[in-house]
Amino acid sequence: MAWSGNLSKNIRELRFLMCQSSPASSSARTFVEKNYKELKTLNPKLPILFRECSGAEPQLWARFDFGVEKGIKLEGLSEAQISKALEDLVKAGDILKA
Template identity: 65%
Template sequence: MAWRGNLSKGIKELRFLFCQTSPASSQTRDFVIKNYADLKTKNPKLPILIRECSGVEPQIWARYDMGVERCVRLDGLTAEQINAKLEEMAKAG
């Protein structure tokens, strides 16, 4: 997972959106709880925002250069699949 240390090279901001209580967001909540510290340690200057809102679909937003943003829906994905989506977003930057 060497790509985790390079997140801040292409991504300017990373946002996780999910519901605090819904079963659809449970995998995303678990992913954030288990991986936030590692992501932040490897990318200390990268803003990683956690947005919790009742009833929202779980998703990741990445902001790149020139204000370009990309969203990936995470509904029903496992932690490994979320990790793969995050890796795709990192490589797209």
């Protein structure tokens, strides 16, 4: 995840929405458990928020400059696909800056 050090350059806030116990959110929970420490170490000033609610559909939201937000539904995605989705959001931030 070489791109993960660029999160704070392109994204102002990252939010994960998920259910604490549903199978639909299991890969999102696992992704967060495995990758949060690295993401936060590489981007210490970036707010990474977790919103848990029973029955919530797993989603990933990124807020960019000027209040622009993009969201991705994570239901049915593997950890690798979630990582790719996050990478795509970082790249989208590059495009928005240009």
